[in-house]
Amino acid sequence: MEKKVSGKHSSMNGFAMMKGRVATVVLASALLLGGGLTAQAQNAALTTCSQSAATAIPQNPNWKANAAEWQKLKGEITLYMTNDMGRNGYYDQKPIAELMGRMAEENDFEAVLALGDVHHFMGVESVTDPLWMTNYELMYSHPELQIPWYPILGNHEYRGNTQAVLDYSKVSRRWQMPARYYSKVFADDSTSLRIVFLDTTPLIDKYHQDTEDYPSVRKQKIQKQLAWLEKELAQAKEDWVVVVGPQPIYADTSKDTVERADMQRRGDTILRRHHVNMYICGHIHNFQHFHFPDSPIDYVVNSAASLSREKVSTMEGTQFVSGEPGFSILTCTKNMLKLDLINGKGNVIHSITQR
Numbered sequence: 001m002e003k004k005v006s007g008k009h010s011s012m013n014g015f016a017m018m019k020g021r022v023a024t025v026v027l028a029s030a031l032l033l034g035g036g037l038t039a040q041a042q043n044a045a046l047t048t049c050s051q052s053a054a055t056a057i058p059q060n061p062n063w064k065a066n067a068a069e070w071q072k073l074k075g076e077i078t079l080y081m082t083n084d085m086g087r088n089g090y091y092d093q094k095p096i097a098e099l100m101g102r103m104a105e106e107n108d109f110e111a112v113l114a115l116g117d118v119h120h121f122m123g124v125e126s127v128t129d130p131l132w133m134t135n136y137e138l139m140y141s142h143p144e145l146q147i148p149w150y151p152i153l154g155n156h157e158y159r160g161n162t163q164a165v166l167d168y169s170k171v172s173r174r175w176q177m178p179a180r181y182y183s184k185v186f187a188d189d190s191t192s193l194r195i196v197f198l199d200t201t202p203l204i205d206k207y208h209q210d211t212e213d214y215p216s217v218r219k220q221k222i223q224k225q226l227a228w229l230e231k232e233l234a235q236a237k238e239d240w241v242v243v244v245g246p247q248p249i250y251a252d253t254s255k256d257t258v259e260r261a262d263m264q265r266r267g268d269t270i271l272r273r274h275h276v277n278m279y280i281c282g283h284i285h286n287f288q289h290f291h292f293p294d295s296p297i298d299y300v301v302n303s304a305a306s307l308s309r310e311k312v313s314t315m316e317g318t319q320f321v322s323g324e325p326g327f328s329i330l331t332c333t334k335n336m337l338k339l340d341l342i343n344g345k346g347n348v349i350h351s352i353t354q355r
Helices: 007-033 039-055 062-071 093-104 131-137 162-170 205-209 222-234 257-273
Strands: 077-082 111-114 149-151 182-187 192-197 240-244 278-281 287-291 298-301 318-322 326-332 337-343 348-354
Touching (some): 062 093, 205 257, 222 257, 257 278, 298 337, 298 348
Parallel strands (some): 192 240
Antiparallel strands (some): 287 318
């Protein structure tokens, strides 16, 4: 997303935005850590934080014009997919969060699937870490985003207290994370969709070896998760099956090749054996779509919903790439599964359809 700042008024607007963000962080810290606040003071502080977050970024005038097109994205089951978000509202996080809320006014979203790295860079320390407010609660405060969020752990969460990420389910009504890996079925009168959430960081050897930065990875058992995945996919009877995880199986990236190699030999063999429809991930901070003649699976990298990496190239199997930030919308009917990739301006830049 291009940003231009010039002149006195732009400087003043930037200063006001910075003041708003500082106020948000201070008040959020008081809410979570200042146990001496009365209930009235807490409510006042939360209102001030919400107003600061809501007014920090003006609404895009094109959004109203796009509303009719957004309504066409609805399916019998409609889900958001977002990842690599947590930047305390900086870069494109807040504008994209506002966009997601505005788009949700035009569609009936059932849930948000958060595919890792809600918190950069060191995860969270506890369920009362102020980052819960500045990375999540105040960023996604739009009324239409007060729906269930189903998260998974990214590698940045593994740099902190991963148990706190699970335990936040006891704090927030919308944060629903029953385990490190799990399955969720969405069903309508005429169609059903199974989402299988993987904990992919422990499936990659390099994270087991780096005990200083990722101390809790070595506690996770690779074969236990793979056996669970095999069983979960074998019993899946839904119309559509989509598997999600933070790390990619295929991607153009400067990240270590061994990451994708581990995912291919451990995860992809199981996904292909059970003919899942899609594998969708994050981690790379840009959009990529792959399809291969020898596999029915569409492999998709979802871009960052804050800071993207613009440099991305094609490779074998590439169907589409884009360095823009954004998110995705997954929809289905009985006869169609569709993933729309949305940029930070609210435009569909690529669609993947299976029938």
